[in-house]
Amino acid sequence: MNISFEKTFDNLITAVLVLNTRFEVQYANQATLSFLKTGRKQLYGNIVDDFVLFSSLDKTRFRAALEHHENFSENEVELCLLDESILLFDIGVTYIINEEQDLLLIEAKHIDQQKRISKENQQAAQQHAAKELVRGLAHEIKNPLGGIRGAAQLLAMELSSPEKKEYTQMIIKQSDRLRELVDRLLGPNSLPQFTWQNIHIPIEAVFQLVKLDNHYNINIVRDYDPSIPDVYIDANMIQQAVLNIVKNAMQALHDAQSKLPKIKIKTRVARHQVILGKKVPLCAVIYIYDNGPGVPKALRDTLFYPMVSSKQSGSGLGLSIAQTLIEHHNGKIELESRKGRTEFAIFLPITKHGETA
Numbered sequence: 100m101n102i103s104f105e106k107t108f109d110n111l112i113t114a115v116l117v118l119n120t121r122f123e124v125q126y127a128n129q130a131t132l133s134f135l136k137t138g139r140k141q142l143y144g145n146i147v148d149d150f151v152l153f154s155s156l157d158k159t160r161f162r163a164a165l166e167h168h169e170n171f172s173e174n175e176v177e178l179c180l181l182d183e184s185i186l187l188f189d190i191g192v193t194y195i196i197n198e199e200q201d202l203l204l205i206e207a208k209h210i211d212q213q214k215r216i217s218k219e220n221q222q223a224a225q226q227h228a229a230k231e232l233v234r235g236l237a238h239e240i241k242n243p244l245g246g247i248r249g250a251a252q253l254l255a256m257e258l259s260s261p262e263k264k265e266y267t268q269m270i271i272k273q274s275d276r277l278r279e280l281v282d283r284l285l286g287p288n289s290l291p292q293f294t295w296q297n298i299h300i301p302i303e304a305v306f307q308l309v310k311l312d313n314h315y316n317i318n319i320v321r322d323y324d325p326s327i328p329d330v331y332i333d334a335n336m337i338q339q340a341v342l343n344i345v346k347n348a349m350q351a352l353h354d355a356q357s358k359l360p361k362i363k364i365k366t367r368v369a370r371h372q373v374i375l376g377k378k379v380p381l382c383a384v385i386y387i388y389d390n391g392p393g394v395p396k397a398l399r400d401t402l403f404y405p406m407v408s409s410k411q412s413g414s415g416l417g418l419s420i421a422q423t424l425i426e427h428h429n430g431k432i433e434l435e436s437r438k439g440r441t442e443f444a445i446f447l448p449i450t451k452h453g454e455t456a
């Protein structure tokens with residue numbers, strides 16, 4: 100069997116890096132490039148320190164490994180990267196000799212990611228159960244609702260006094276309101292209509308919609324990567340999911356009366372993602388950023404559950420629906436939020452024409 104080691108190493112989730120005695124990068128696999136957010140051309144031959152702002156692991160340990168031809172490992176090493184993001188790694192360092200050159204082989208396993216994957220799986224199961232419960236309940240409410248409405252209509256025909264008719268009108272109006280809620284709880288009822296589409300088509304539709312509804316004068320900017328290949332999507336579903344998230348951002352900025360309110364809709368590709376335990380080599384990502392108050396801490400763990408809301412008039416369904424729609428595409432939604440910076444990221448797997456995710 101003829102295996103390309105380069106290709107094999109590029110498919111590892113673990114970052115693999117080879118340094119020479121001057122700490123210059125001799126080899127880096129794809130995971131390393133993704134973590135350092137750089138390319139091989141920029142990295143090879145350069146000193147690895149130039150790509151890291153700070154590390155909790157002392158450099159003397161690496162020097163000692165080279166000097167004494169020793170191996171070592173260290174858990175939970177903190178690395179602060181150039182974009183100031185801090186990541187946690189379990190690191191293994193092995194001394195090797197290649198063509199009479201002393202080298203260090205470094206393996207770095209991102210442990211945040213592992214923790215996140217198990218948390219993601221656990222949350223997905225819980226959310227699924229919550230959604231099923233709510234759907235079951237909604238279904239039970241919907242059945243008699245039609246009967247109640249119909250009976251009120253019949254009763255109205257029997258009544259002559261306008262005052263009494265007001266009561267039947269009230270029953271009809273409230274049944275309609277309840278039906279609308281129940282329909283939202285039951286979620287999208289049509290099957291997805293997948294086609295090959297440019298991801299920016301549904302996003303632009305959202306942009307045009309919210310521009311008309313922008314009473315709080317929010318600065319809404321777009322930053323698209325036009326080179327993203329077509330994705331196999333139901334454009335209406337993607338539009339609805341993005342709209343729900345953008346609307347939340349607008350409401351958050353408005354409710355907090357944020358100064359210089361801003362929303363940014365950005366698209367990029369991301370490589371080597373794990374979505375619900377499955378490795379996805381290439382994704383289209385839609386980022387929706389706002390500079391509002393941040394998601395309330397108390398809601399963070401249950402945000403995507405149905406009926407979780409901090410708003411008086413909110414039904415708490417926007418994000419739950421968005422997640423269901425994205426799950427139909429085998430994608431995921433991630434959230435990073437603190438005061439002054441909230442970013443939702445929608446990951447959609449990019450498959451080749453003729454293949455579904």
Ligand SMILES: Nc1ncnc2c1ncn2[C@@H]1O[C@H](COP(=O)(O)OP(=O)(O)OP(=O)(O)O)[C@@H](O)[C@H]1O
Pocket residue numbers: 343347348349351389391392393394395398402407408409410412413414415416417418419441
């Ligand atoms: N960009 C954001 N900034 C701050 N909080 C947010 C943001 N997006 C969502 N949230 C919080 O998440 C909660 C749930 O959002 P979700 O869209 O599911 O429901 P909702 O907006 O309250 O109601 P609905 O969308 O059904 O009208 C919101 O009530 C809000 O507290």
Ligand SMILES: [Mg+2]
Pocket residue numbers: 343346347416417418
């Ligand atoms: Mg909402």
